[in-house]
């Protein structure tokens with residue numbers, strides 16, 4: 001079946017935006033299935049960087065229908081700003097579709113995200129403060145407001161009133177924050193509704209009809225496997241299903257639709273926010289990765305934590321997502337280093353772990369076991385085929401491939417769309 005899921009194999013920011021943009025041309029639909037504007041996907045358009053937070057990275061191609069699926073949470077203000085930015089860049093957003101079942105991020109979600117982080121103090125998650133967790137919380141507790149509710153003022157007001165009964169109490173009594181009135185929120189949100197209305201669709205029906213018509217669908221994951229609410233390093237995760245399974249739940253297509261699952265991993269690894277990170281570096285090599293890799297958050301501007309490639313985590317991503325192919329990005333960043341380490345297993349209390357330990361407590365205490373490989377210390381950003389790479393870089397990729405147990409089908413050697421080695425990837 002003509003469905004491909006593209007998913008982050010680490011803690012996010014693996015370069016999903018670039019690779020989506022790269023392979024999108026093979027597809028008719030590019031669909032976001034989870035998350036919201038906590039994502040920051042960078043694509044290079046007309047020589048300059050464009051950060052997409054909500055709109056799928058396939059938007060650059062006029063032939064593609066981009067869609068925001070039911071599994072996403074949508075901040076209407078951010079959505080409309082993103083539409084305006086793209087239009088100003090000469091990129092049409094006319095074909096953009098948004099599921100009427102996607103949940104809406106409300107102003108109180110933003111307040112509660114910030115307030116609960118402040119209350120956690122040193123134990124904070126380090127969220128993006130975009131209201132993501134509180135919006136999914138309301139979805140699960142059946143107090144959420146969906147995109148379709150915006151178009152029926154009576155329903156919108158009734159749902160808002162019910163939500164504010166609780167939210168205002170929490171805002172005021174728990175956090176000492178200002179409260180909201182229904183009128184106040186309607187004043188800002190109802191005009192949003194007018195602009196969003198032409199884009200609204202029934203996501204599952206639209207995609208299933210497209211599949212019947214033999215159209216090709218790319219499901220663009222946000223965040224990464226280790227940030228998944230079920231399979232990530234809980235509680236230091238986001239609040240949605242970032243893994244491949246989320247693609248079916250978050251759009252309403254059946255699992256048999258998915259033909260391939262492409263995992264994206266950096267040639268090293270980064271993480272933004274709190275939580276365990278076995279291969280994290282706090283030395284010169286870490287600084288090099290941060291500076292050369294420009295590891296600063298696309299959404300929040302925070303400096304990302306950097307570390308050596310962790311093969312245990314990628315193997316876990318292979319299993320959890322059923323990855324069929326791996327794409328290694330930012331290989332060019334490693335050109336700055338004399339030698340490169342790869343974590344092949346963990347050790348904790350004399351025990352060796354070749355897979356992610358089932359106990360989170362153990363995971364917090366594991367020490368990485370490294371193998372060291374020689375660097376290549378030469379610019380590889382011009383390489384366009386595997387044979388162009390220096391033999392040390394080829395050996396590095398072959399080593400990662402052996403450890404992952406699946407083919408490394410794409411290698412990225414720079415941020416531009418064309419700075420890519422298409423080794424084995426074939427969409428169709």
Ligand code: GDP
Pocket residue numbers: 008012013014015016017018039040041042043293298329330331332333412413414415
């Ligand atoms: P995403 O969230 O997974 O889409 O990744 P981000 O866009 O947040 O972060 C990846 C960053 O790395 C962006 O600035 C990309 O332009 C950049 N990038 C992607 N692939 C490569 C690559 O192969 N080499 C280099 N140097 N930069 C890359």
Ligand code: IMO
Pocket residue numbers: 008011012013014038039040041125126127128129130131132133221222223224227236237238239271272273274298
């Ligand atoms: P992309 O799609 C990296 C992290 C946050 C925080 C945790 C929870 O660009 O890869 P949230 O605001 O989602 O409740 O924050 O998840 N996080 C990301 N880290 N890349 C992302 O997205 C992220 N989206 C959320 O830093 O640790």
Ligand code: MG
Pocket residue numbers: 012013014039040041042298
């Ligand atoms: Mg990002």
